[in-house]
Amino acid sequence: MKEKAFALFLLALFLFTLPLSLLFRGVEGPWGLPPLYLYLFGAWALVVLLAFLLFRRP
Amino acid sequence: MSPGVLLLGLLLYLGLLFLVALWGESRPSFTQSPWIYALSLAVYATAWTFLGSAGRAATEGATFLPVYLGATLVLLLWPWLHGRLLALARTHRLTSWADFLHLRYGPGPLAPLAAGFLVVGLLPYLALQLKAIAQAFLFLSWEKAPLADVALLTALLLALFAILFGTRRLDPSERHPGLVLAVAFESVVKLLALLLVGALVLLSLGNPFPRAQAEPHLHPLLLPPEGLSGHLAWVSLVALSGLAFLLLPRQFHVAVVEGQDPRHLPQAAWAFPLYLLLINLPILPLALWGRLLLPGENPDLFVLALPLLAGSPPVAFLAFLGAVSAATAMVVVEGLALSILLSNHLLSPLLLRYRALGSLLLWRRLAILLVMLLAYLYFRLAGEAHALVGMGLISFVAVAQLAPAALLGLYWKGATGTGALAGFLAGVGLWAYTLFLPTLARSGFLSPLFLEGPHPLLHPEGLLGLKGLDPITHGFLVSLGVNLALTLGVSLFTRKDAPLGGRTGEVAALASLLERVLGKETAEAFLKEAEGLPGTEAAQRAEAFLSSALGPATARLLLLSVTEEAPGAHRPLLEEAARESKEVRAYAQALERAQAELAEAYERLKALDRAKDELLWAVSHELKTPLTAVRALAEILAAHPDLSEEERGRFTALLAKEAARLSRLVEEVLRYARLQTGPAPRKEPTDLKALAEEALSLTEPLARERGIRLERALTPLFTHTDRDRVLQVLLNLLTNAIRHARSRVRLELMPKGQEALFRVLDDGPGVPEEARERIFEPFQSLSGGMGLGLYLARRLAEGLGGRVYLEAGEGGAFAFTVPLEVEDADPSGG
Numbered sequence: 080m081k082e083k084a085f086a087l088f089l090l091a092l093f094l095f096t097l098p099l100s101l102l103f104r105g106v107e108g109p110w111g112l113p114p115l116y117l118y119l120f121g122a123w124a125l126v127v128l129l130a131f132l133l134f135r136r137p
Numbered sequence: 138m139s140p141g142v143l144l145l146g147l148l149l150y151l152g153l154l155f156l157v158a159l160w161g162e163s164r165p166s167f168t169q170s171p172w173i174y175a176l177s178l179a180v181y182a183t184a185w186t187f188l189g190s191a192g193r194a195a196t197e198g199a200t201f202l203p204v205y206l207g208a209t210l211v212l213l214l215w216p217w218l219h220g221r222l223l224a225l226a227r228t229h230r231l232t233s234w235a236d237f238l239h240l241r242y243g244p245g246p247l248a249p250l251a252a253g254f255l256v257v258g259l260l261p262y263l264a265l266q267l268k269a270i271a272q273a274f275l276f277l278s279w280e281k282a283p284l285a286d287v288a289l290l291t292a293l294l295l296a297l298f299a300i301l302f303g304t305r306r307l308d309p310s311e312r313h314p315g316l317v318l319a320v321a322f323e324s325v326v327k328l329l330a331l332l333l334v335g336a337l338v339l340l341s342l343g344n345p346f347p348r349a350q351a352e353p354h355l356h357p358l359l360l361p362p363e364g365l366s367g368h369l370a371w372v373s374l375v376a377l378s379g380l381a382f383l384l385l386p387r388q389f390h391v392a393v394v395e396g397q398d399p400r401h402l403p404q405a406a407w408a409f410p411l412y413l414l415l416i417n418l419p420i421l422p423l424a425l426w427g428r429l430l431l432p433g434e435n436p437d438l439f440v441l442a443l444p445l446l447a448g449s450p451p452v453a454f455l456a457f458l459g460a461v462s463a464a465t466a467m468v469v470v471e472g473l474a475l476s477i478l479l480s481n482h483l484l485s486p487l488l489l490r491y492r493a494l495g496s497l498l499l500w501r502r503l504a505i506l507l508v509m510l511l512a513y514l515y516f517r518l519a520g521e522a523h524a525l526v527g528m529g530l531i532s533f534v535a536v537a538q539l540a541p542a543a544l545l546g547l548y549w550k551g552a553t554g555t556g557a558l559a560g561f562l563a564g565v566g567l568w569a570y571t572l573f574l575p576t577l578a579r580s581g582f583l584s585p586l587f588l589e590g591p592h593p594l595l596h597p598e599g600l601l602g603l604k605g606l607d608p609i610t611h612g613f614l615v616s617l618g619v620n621l622a623l624t625l626g627v628s629l630f631t632r633k634d635a636p637l638g639g640r641t642g643e644v645a646a647l648a649s650l651l652e653r654v655l656g657k658e659t660a661e662a663f664l665k666e667a668e669g670l671p672g673t674e675a676a677q678r679a680e681a682f683l684s685s686a687l688g689p690a691t692a693r694l695l696l697l698s699v700t701e702e703a704p705g706a707h708r709p710l711l712e713e714a715a716r717e718s719k720e721v722r723a724y725a726q727a728l729e730r731a732q733a734e735l736a737e738a739y740e741r742l743k744a745l746d747r748a749k750d751e752l753l754w755a756v757s758h759e760l761k762t763p764l765t766a767v768r769a770l771a772e773i774l775a776a777h778p779d780l781s782e783e784e785r786g787r788f789t790a791l792l793a794k795e796a797a798r799l800s801r802l803v804e805e806v807l808r809y810a811r812l813q814t815g816p817a818p819r820k821e822p823t824d825l826k827a828l829a830e831e832a833l834s835l836t837e838p839l840a841r842e843r844g845i846r847l848e849r850a851l852t853p854l855f856t857h858t859d860r861d862r863v864l865q866v867l868l869n870l871l872t873n874a875i876r877h878a879r880s881r882v883r884l885e886l887m888p889k890g891q892e893a894l895f896r897v898l899d900d901g902p903g904v905p906e907e908a909r910e911r912i913f914e915p916f917q918s919l920s921g922g923m924g925l926g927l928y929l930a931r932r933l934a935e936g937l938g939g940r941v942y943l944e945a946g947e948g949g950a951f952a953f954t955v956p957l958e959v960e961d962a963d964p965s966g967g
Contacts, residue, residue: 081217084406088213095206096372099199099361106350106359113346113359115199116421123209123414130213130407 087129094122140278143457146272151298154319154465158302161318168314168321170403176321177391178409179328181208181382182416183262183467184269185529187327187460190417192436194424197360203371205379205417209410216402218383219392221547223402226393230681233389233478234543239689241546242554244426247561248689251539252482254565255386256475256508258535261576263471263512265529266464268289269437273460276438277445277453288516295468296509300502303473317395320470323462328416330459334444334452335419338426341447345425355428358421358759366605373610374530380540381533386474387467468509476504481688489691497687518582529571531607537617538564541624549628556628564620571597583885641700644670647679650695655682676700756806763795763802770795806923818859818936825854825863825893825955829886832867840875840882848883854893857958860934866941870897870951877901879948888957892939895953903948912943927951 101116109116161168187265193201211218222237231237237254239248271288302316349355361372382388427439434442440460444453480501488497541564542557575597578587590596599610600615644667652660663682667675770792774785777932796867799852829851840847867884874882885896913931931941934953944950 084213084216088210091210091213095203095210095375098368099371100363102366103361106356107346111344111346111350113350113421115359115361119199119206120414120418121551123206123410126209126213127407127411127414130410134216134406135404 083133087126087133090129091122091126094126096118140274141954143274143278143454146454146458147461150461151294151465154298154302154322157322158315158319160315162313162315165312165314168317169398171401173317173321174396174398174401175412176324177317177396177406178388178405179324179412180320180387180391180466180470181385181464182324182327182413183529184266184460184464185262186416187331187463188269188273188437188440189529190267190420190421191427191439194358194420195428195436195439199361200371200374201420202417203374204378205413207375207380208382209413210375211379211382212406212410214216215406216399216714219402220399222393223399228681228727232394232481233386233474234384234539235478235482236689238539238542238546238557239482240540241552242557242897244690244693245554245558247542247554247558249482250558250559250565251542252478254538254561255478255536256511258538258568259386259471259475259532260508260515260571262529263468263508263534264516265532266295267512269460270464272435272438273441273457276441277457279421290766292509292513293466293506296472296506297463297471299472299476299505299509302469304498304505312395316469316473317391320391320466323466324412326462328412330455330462331416331419331440334440334456334459335414335422337447337449337452338419339422341746342426342430342443345422345429348429349425351447352429355425358424358428364605366607366610369614370607370610373613377530377533377537377609377613380408380537384536384539384543385471386478387470390470390477391473428478432943468766472508475508476501479504479508482690485687485691486694489687489694518577518580531576531612534572534609534613534616535568537563537613538568538620540617541621545624545628551628552624553628553631555631556624556626559627560620560624563623564616567616567619568612571600571615572608575608594653611881641671641673641676644668644675647675647700648697651679651682719836732911756802760799760802763798766795767792767799805929807931808925818862820857820859820958823860823863825856825858825886826851827886828860828864829867829884829895832864832871833884835868836871836875839872843878844880845873845875846881847879848881849885850883851886853959854886854888856893856955858937858955862937864957866930866933867895867897870941870953871925873897873926874899874901874949874951889954892954892956893957895955896944897949897951897953899949903946904943909943913941 095118099118103115106113108117156828168171190201190204222231225237225240228235229240231240233252235248235252237249242248267288270291274291280750349359350607362368423439423443426438426443427434427436430446431439431442441456443452444450444456480497484500484504485497488500496858528684538561541560542552545552545555574587575581577583588597594601596602598611599606600611603611603615607613644664647667648660648664651663659682663679667678670678680692683695687695770788774780774788774792780788808962829849833847837847871884874897878901879899881899883896885894885898887894887896913927927941930953933943934955937955939953939955941951941953944952
């Protein structure tokens with residue numbers, strides 16, 4: 080599990096520290112929401128979900 | 138909203154908190170839950186989160202998020218990152234990172250300096266909370282009273298709260314279930330309050346995004362930070378907040394001192410990031426509506442102003458309570474943690490010197506008050522000129538200066554006290570130069586020179602000509618970079634500090650010391666723990682009790698009076714020296730081993746060579762006799778063609794006999810060679826009685842030729858062995874017996890213990906006493922044979938795990954044993 084947690088940490092680090100200014104240049108995205116925030120909260124929720132799946136009790 | 142009503146509501150809420158804490162104290166088991174642990178970690182979300190995040194989002198866009206993304210990253214490694222610290226904390230009753238530094242690097246200035254610096258470095262953070270509550274109170278009450286007066290009242294109230302909840306006893310490592318439950322309760326209140334404010338604003342004012350997208354001046358708030366410097370600032374904030382989450386004194390207090398159950402760590406690893414995600418969901422909509430509808434308002438107050446604008450003063454009041462919850466939880470726990478730092482590392486050594494240790498609890502309470510008043514002072518000097526988040530980030534950078542010494546100390550054996558101190562001092566100096574002093578200068582309290590520096594290359598916010606970085610990113614990267622480089626570099630070039638020598642003492646004396654200093658309850662707890670422990674371990678436990686209450690330096694001084702140096706106290710030094718010479722010794726040992734192996738191999742080779750020579754000599758000698766006879770007979774036949782037919786027939790028969798003898802000799806030698814290099818025995822289920830019958834029938838012709846009667850007494854026996862080799866042994870023994878017998882040979886088979894015993898008996902003259910020793914050596918024959926039969930029999934028997942030996946008594950009596958083995962049981966069971 081230690082290796083999986085470290086892999087999740089690296090994935091989260093990658094998702095949270097991407098060069099965002101190269102990826103998100105517009106202010107309007109799906110459902111009229113700003114794409115930057117959609118990405119950040121989506122990535123964050125994904126990391127929380129994966130952490131839940133990894134650390135929940137069997 | 139009337140100030141009186143607001144104050145009444147505030148006091149009622151604080152009263153509710155007090156009741157929650159009291160209820161928690163009476164039911165400590167209730168707080169032993171992973172949910173309570175995860176919620177207590179949410180003391181991380183302070184007034185900075187509740188009020189300041191919307192303010193930051195309204196002015197600088199998405200950069201309010203890295204503060205929580207960094208903490209999320211740390212939580213993913215929480216079970217292992219914190220598990221190790223928890224184990225150390227349980228053993229040594231650690232109460233802060235400064236305690237850990239003392240434990241790891243030994244006595245010295247590092248731990249007291251770290252303690253003092255943390256107090257100074259966190260003053261902006263505490264000031265932030267005072268400012269938040271004061272601002273919120275004045276905003277909702279429409280009062281224009283000076284901000285400072287409300288902040289002072291707030292500071293005094295919160296100091297009282299911290300004293301009541303956190304310093305009821307002297308031992309700070311003791312858990313405070315009431316305090317933890319109150320913190321968890323406040324975490325729920327602030328989350329619900331912020332979500333409710335967000336829901337109300339969205340329902341009553343609608344979706345802010347279309348309007349914000351239509352306003353170009355708000356677009357920077359919806360886009361990522363621009364350029365390399367913007368990205369660097371983003372990544373730095375993620376790293377900085379992760380380190381701060383790990384190293385903040387209040388986080389250490391709730392995560393290590395109050396929460397000592399490692400089973401709670403996995404759930405916190407996902408539950409706390411989820412909490413952070415939820416509490417940040419309403420921030421951006423609130424920030425955008427604030428910018429759209431309240432352009433002249435202080436952005437830090439949008440969370441309070443928007444519910445009022447939406448026509449819901451009760452929700453505004455709830456938001457106020459949320460802000461109070463966020464601030465009080467932080468101030469109480471941080472104030473308590475800082476007062477422990479102050480009293481354990483700075484005050485208690487002084488009190489011990491002046492023989493006033495008994496008043497330590499009073500001094501700890503006064504330390505809480507002092508910390509609050511210092512925070513108030515900072516707020517008066519610099520706080521009014523800064524936004525909430527800016528003040529908090531200065532504290533974050535201060536706390537991060539502990540990271541190299543603490544984390545390298547935890548995971549790298551090579552870190553030394555000198556390296557840690559050098560790095561820490563340089564980091565602190567640069568933090569003060571690049572962040573703390575310029576803040577005071579910007580507030581007008583210090584000369585503007587502190588904003589410019591003495592030289593353009595020494596500009597506090599652009600050292601060595603660095604440009605384009607915001608002050609926080611610049612200060613963080615410069616101070617932590619130099620700190621890390623010095624900690625690593627100096628550690629590599631300095632000797633590791635010698636660990637403290639162990640002490641030993643009598644349990645009764647140690648308990649008496651604990652009772653004198655910490656009270657009867659602690660002494661009883663110690664006696665329970667130390668029962669049956671040797672003196673050294675009891676002294677360690679007593680030191681841990683004292684250390685948690687009085688600090689490690691004072692604990693060691695007090696312990697000296699009732700303990701003595703433990704035998705082997707210098708063992709760590711010796712171990713260190715031994716470790717240094719370990720490679721040399723290992724090399725020498727390897728050399729010795731290789732030399733011994735070489736000598737042994739040489740002796741073995743010499744013995745083999747000698748054996749080969751002896752064998753060659755013996756074989757040559759044995760071959761020579763029949764060869765000489767063959768040659769002589771052939772010469773006679775060649776030289777005397779006139780020999781009679783009868784004579785010629787006799788010589789030819791002799792020639793054939795000698796040739797047969799030569800052939801047997803060669804066969805024996807080949808068998809000997811096969812034995813030396815042959816394959817391992819192939820074991821199989823064998824009927825020993827049938828094998829004995831077969832050996833008798835094979836030797837029957839020879840016995841008949843010699844007029845020998847073969848007798849038998851065979852018990853049915855089965856074993857797991859190499860059938861062919863056993864048969865060969867029996868043939869050798871029977872042939873030998875038939876050669877020496879006068880009239881009969883008897884073969885017996887019977888079980889004996891765990892072995893099958895064959896006995897081969899003959900009525901011959903037996904083996905002379907002087908020949909008994911060498912009868913099993915090669916080429917030793919008493920009957921004119923090759924002299925290899927018995928030798929081969931013994932070697933074959935030994936290869937099967939058995940023996941061949943000569944029994945004492947009249948005649949020849951050879952015994953041959955084979956182990957009785959059964960097949961392995963079925964491994965699948967049954």
